Amino acid sequence: MLTLQKKLTAALLFTGLASTLVLGAIAHWMLMRDFRETLMDEAFDNFRADMVAYVESHPQWTESDLGRDFSDFVRHRRRPMGGPGGFRRPPPDVSFKRAGTPPFRFIVMDPDGRIVKGSEALPVGAQAPADTRASARPIEVDGRLVLLASPDGEPVLTRRDQDYLDAMRKALFTGMGVAVGLSLLFGLMMGRRMSRSLQTLTRAIRDMQTNRELPRHVPVRSGDEIGELARAFNDMNAELTQAHRELREYAELAARQSERLKELSIRDALTGLYNRRHFDEHAGNLYQQALRYGQPLAVMIGDLDCFKQINDVFSHAIGDEVLRRIAALLREGTRKADLVSRYGGEEFVILFPSSTLEQAAQCCEKLRQAIEAAPWHEIHPDLQVTMSMGLSARLESGSVDGMIADADEQLYRAKHGGRNRVLPPPAQAA
Numbered sequence: 119m120l121t122l123q124k125k126l127t128a129a130l131l132f133t134g135l136a137s138t139l140v141l142g143a144i145a146h147w148m149l150m151r152d153f154r155e156t157l158m159d160e161a162f163d164n165f166r167a168d169m170v171a172y173v174e175s176h177p178q179w180t181e182s183d184l185g186r187d188f189s190d191f192v193r194h195r196r197r198p199m200g201g202p203g204g205f206r207r208p209p210p211d212v213s214f215k216r217a218g219t220p221p222f223r224f225i226v227m228d229p230d231g232r233i234v235k236g237s238e239a240l241p242v243g244a245q246a247p248a249d250t251r252a253s254a255r256p257i258e259v260d261g262r263l264v265l266l267a268s269p270d271g272e273p274v275l276t277r278r279d280q281d282y283l284d285a286m287r288k289a290l291f292t293g294m295g296v297a298v299g300l301s302l303l304f305g306l307m308m309g310r311r312m313s314r315s316l317q318t319l320t321r322a323i324r325d326m327q328t329n330r331e332l333p334r335h336v337p338v339r340s341g342d343e344i345g346e347l348a349r350a351f352n353d354m355n356a357e358l359t360q361a362h363r364e365l366r367e368y369a370e371l372a373a374r375q376s377e378r379l380k381e382l383s384i385r386d387a388l389t390g391l392y393n394r395r396h397f398d399e400h401a402g403n404l405y406q407q408a409l410r411y412g413q414p415l416a417v418m419i420g421d422l423d424c425f426k427q428i429n430d431v432f433s434h435a436i437g438d439e440v441l442r443r444i445a446a447l448l449r450e451g452t453r454k455a456d457l458v459s460r461y462g463g464e465e466f467v468i469l470f471p472s473s474t475l476e477q478a479a480q481c482c483e484k485l486r487q488a489i490e491a492a493p494w495h496e497i498h499p500d501l502q503v504t505m506s507m508g509l510s511a512r513l514e515s516g517s518v519d520g521m522i523a524d525a526d527e528q529l530y531r532a533k534h535g536g537r538n539r540v541l542p543p544p545a546q547a548a
């Protein structure tokens with residue numbers, strides 16, 4: 119895969135290369151143009167000086183004189199000082215001398231544009247074309263325009279000119295190479311930096327997706343778009359973390375509420391004991407288990423004695439309090455495995471898994487005694503509460519309901535036998 123780092127490096131390299139090439143080409147073109155102009159200026163200065171000297175020394179010059187004598191005049195004029203007809207001005211720097219060849223031929227015109235010193239294409243006497251006149255430069259004597267000179271042809275470069283241009287080109291190409299190298303270096307550095315930030319971000323997002331890692335914080339290394347992206351990621355992550363926390367709290371609350379609702383649905387509101395519906399659901403299972411594994415199972419149904427009287431004499435509220443305390447006594451006096459429930463108004467049923475009739479009878483006898491001995495006077499000085507209980511451990515009754523019906527018969531007998539008793543009593547249950 120072409121990574122972002124490579125793409126950025128390639129883009130910067132390409133841009134650097136393209137701009138360096140364009141700038142280099144422009145710089146080279148300008149160098150050559152300016153160099154040529156300098157050569158032309160230098161050549162024109164020499165030519166004008168020669169021409170002015172000729173005109174001054176030949177006031178009656180004619181076109182034919184100019185064509186015949188001028189070259190000899192110039193050669194003669196440039197002889198070293200001291201000789202006959204030598205320089206009246208210092209010679210030009212020999213190092214810039216154009217290898218004996220004039221850099222340009224100059225077409226010379228009078229001020230009206232008529233050619234007085236021409237070339238093969240532009241003979242003497244002809245009218246100079248517009249472009250030749252446009253590029254013409256003035257030759258003045260004592261402030262008076264006497265002639266116009268226009269360059270014809272390209273400059274001839276000396277060895278020294280070539281060396282100078284080569285050195286300039288070398289410097290230019292070196293500069294271009296350095297610029298390309300720098301753009302490659304910067305491209306690499308910037309690409310690495312940008313891709314590192316993006317890689318950190320990508321890793322953080324992947325971690326969030328796969329490991330559900332919250333909260334995550336990525337460093338913000340710059341104020342540019344990537345820095346803004348990192349900042350946006352951190353903000354989003356903070357919001358997600360907050361939402362996640364709230365969701366978890368909400369889920370925990372919902373679970374607690376659901377647990378509470380479930381608990382409420384299986385418990386009796388007044389006493390907190392299991393209600394009859396829950397008892398019926400579970401007792402059936404315990405009965406089936408006892409049958410399957412050949413284990414004993416006993417059931418007790420208990421009924422408060424003369425409870426109507428308690429309500430009537432002491433009030434319904436005291437009756438409720440009695441029911442609550444009875445429930446607490448039943449819970450305290452039984453094992454965790456025993457299923458204690460409020461079966462009806464003042465009726466209670468307890469299922470004793472893995473218990474024989476005798477074991478259940480002993481437990482119930484203790485419960486009966488505990489109820490009888492409870493400090494009922496704390497509720498009302500004249501209050502006394504007892505409970506009658508009937509038991510059954512006959513699995514052959516066919517169901518829990520059948521066993522309860524058996525136990526109910528015992529309860530009936532207990533009530534008619536004087537109340538406040540367990541039937542069968544432990545001694546007989548053995």
Ligand SMILES: Nc1nc2c(ncn2[C@@H]2O[C@H](COP(=O)(O)OP(=O)(O)OP(=O)(O)O)[C@@H](O)[C@H]2O)c(=O)[nH]1
Nearest residue numbers: 421422423424425426427429434435437438463464
């Ligand atoms: N305070 C109160 N009383 C209730 C509640 N449920 C049922 N009772 C009362 O319990 C009484 C039951 O009375 P009965 O069925 O006549 O029996 P009893 O008075 O206990 O007489 P025996 O069972 O023969 O000992 C009724 O007066 C009901 O109103 C309750 O939740 N709170």
